Amino acid sequence: MPELPEVETIRRDLAPTLVGRRFVSVELLWPGIVRQPTAEELERRLPGQTIAEVARRGKYLLFRLESGETLLAHLKMSGSLVLRDTAEAASPYLRAVLTLDDGRRLGFYDPRKFGRLWLVADENEVVGKLGPEPLEPEFTPQELYTRLLRHGTPIKALLCDQNFLAGIGNIYADEALFYAGIHPLRLAREMQPWEADRLHCAIRISLERALANRGTTFSRYRDAYGEPGRHWEALLVPRRPGAPCTRCGTSIQRIRLRGRGTYFCPDCQG
DNA sequence: CTTATTCCCTGATTGC
DNA sequence: TGCAATCAGGGAATAA
Numbered sequence: 001m002p003e004l005p006e007v008e009t010i011r012r013d014l015a016p017t018l019v020g021r022r023f024v025s026v027e028l029l030w031p032g033i034v035r036q037p038t039a040e041e042l043e044r045r046l047p048g049q050t051i052a053e054v055a056r057r058g059k060y061l062l063f064r065l066e067s068g069e070t071l072l073a074h075l076k077m078s079g080s081l082v083l084r085d086t087a088e089a090a091s092p093y094l095r096a097v098l099t100l101d102d103g104r105r106l107g108f109y110d111p112r113k114f115g116r117l118w119l120v121a122d123e124n125e126v127v128g129k130l131g132p133e134p135l136e137p138e139f140t141p142q143e144l145y146t147r148l149l150r151h152g153t154p155i156k157a158l159l160c161d162q163n164f165l166a167g168i169g170n171i172y173a174d175e176a177l178f179y180a181g182i183h184p185l186r187l188a189r190e191m192q193p194w195e196a197d198r199l200h201c202a203i204r205i206s207l208e209r210a211l212a213n214r215g216t217t218f219s220r221y222r223d224a225y226g227e228p229g230r231h232w233e234a235l236l237v238p239r240r241p242g243a244p245c246t247r248c249g250t251s252i253q254r255i256r257l258r259g260r261g262t263y264f265c266p267d268c269q270g
Numbered sequence: 271c272t273t274a275t276t277c278c279c280t281g282a283t284t285g286c
Numbered sequence: 287t288g289c290a291a292t293c294a295g296g297g298a299a300t301a302a
Contacts, residue, residue: 001295059296076296078280112279114296153273162297170295219282219294258274260295 002075004134004167005207006215006229007059010081013224014106015054017083018063022050022101030095033108035116036126042119046071046098057127058166070123073108079115080222082107111220130166134203139165145196148188155191156184157258159203168203170260171216171235175206178237183269184255184262209234237263 002010023046031039049071053064061081063071073081088094088107096108096117108115118126132139151158158164159173168176177184179202182195191199210216215229218239222228236246241254245265255262 003296074296077294110279111281112295114279151272157273160296259276261293 001077001169001171002079002215002221003059003169003172004056005172005210005231006221006223007056007061007075007167008211009215009229010224011054011056011061014061014081014083017104018051018054018100018106020051021104023047023098024101025099027097027099028095029097030113032113033095033110033115033117034119036118036120042117045069046119057123057133058130058162059169060127062123062127064123069119069121072118072120072123072126074116075110076112076114076116078112078220079108079110080220080226081224082109082222082226083224129163131162131164133166134168134207139200141197141200144200145191145193148191148196151188153188154185154257155182155188155199156262158188160258160260165203167207170262171239172203172206172210174237174239174263175210175235176202178202178264178269179206181268184257184264206236237265239263 026043026046028034028039028043034042049069050066051063052066055062055064059074061073065071075081083104083106085104088097088105091109093109093111094107095110098106120126147164156173156177159168159176160170174184176199180195180198182199210231213229213231213234214223215221216231216235217228218232238246238252241252243252245252245268248265248267250265250267252263253266
């Protein structure tokens with residue numbers, strides 16, 4: 001479950017080695033990984049293209065190419081992108097290998113086959129509808145408050161909606177709401193201005209703390225070197241029902257919201 | 271326009 | 287112990 005901090009960690013790992021490099025070949029061990037165009041067309045069009053920039057939008061990684069086209073990758077639940085200078089160890093989960101002109105290889109591993117690749121002329125075809133980037137200056141408490149009022153849905157569901165705010169998923173939505181002291185089922189349009197301020201701050205701090213620890217690994221997430229992140233131990237909300245709240249010791253509750261496990265402290269987030 | 275539900279996929283976990 | 291059923295979840299597609 002790579003979310004913004006995990007994808008940004010991978011981006012920072014990849015950018016210095018990939019910018020200026022050229023793709024020389026594409027090997028699709030599971031062609032279903034290509035969402036757009038067809039697998040055959042991506043195999044034909046990507047080789048020979050040089051990487052101008054490695055960017056991120058929400059949970060998407062963007063490899064902007066000198067041609068103006070963009071290669072996009074989404075890791076979804078269980079994907080990882082690992083850079084090596086030798087051939088990959090045999091793995092049943094290796095779905096694609098992108099080889100670069102310096103001999104390095106970018107392996108896309110994904111046990112659950114949810115992850116996808118796109119090669120498009122206009123990246124907005126894929127990421128155009130995403131909400132604001134929470135760490136960018138355009139995301140302000142005032143803007144958050146105004147937009148919260150337009151929704152009659154539980155705040156947790158809204159935080160996970162990529163068209164409302166890009167990059168937050170199940171874990172960091174729970175973290176931010178805990179930090180802000182807001183119950184996950186509170187309706188967005190009932191939020192008070194000061195609560196939107198606290199939430200805005202809480203979102204940023206939750207993401208920045210995780211980024212400083214190179215992301216949260218609790219099962220599969222790996223950085224571009226194949227290493228786990230260190231943030232699992234530093235999460236404010238233990239993701240086990242009945243575990244003591246890190247702030248007050250009360251038993252952490254688990255509910256199901258939109259099919260997602262939601263953890264919160266009934267005392268701190270009353 | 272909004273919000274809610276189903277489905278994809280497979281390793282891990284739970285239940286009998 | 288073993289095997290089947292259930293769980294986990296990001297987001298597209300679909301329904302309302």
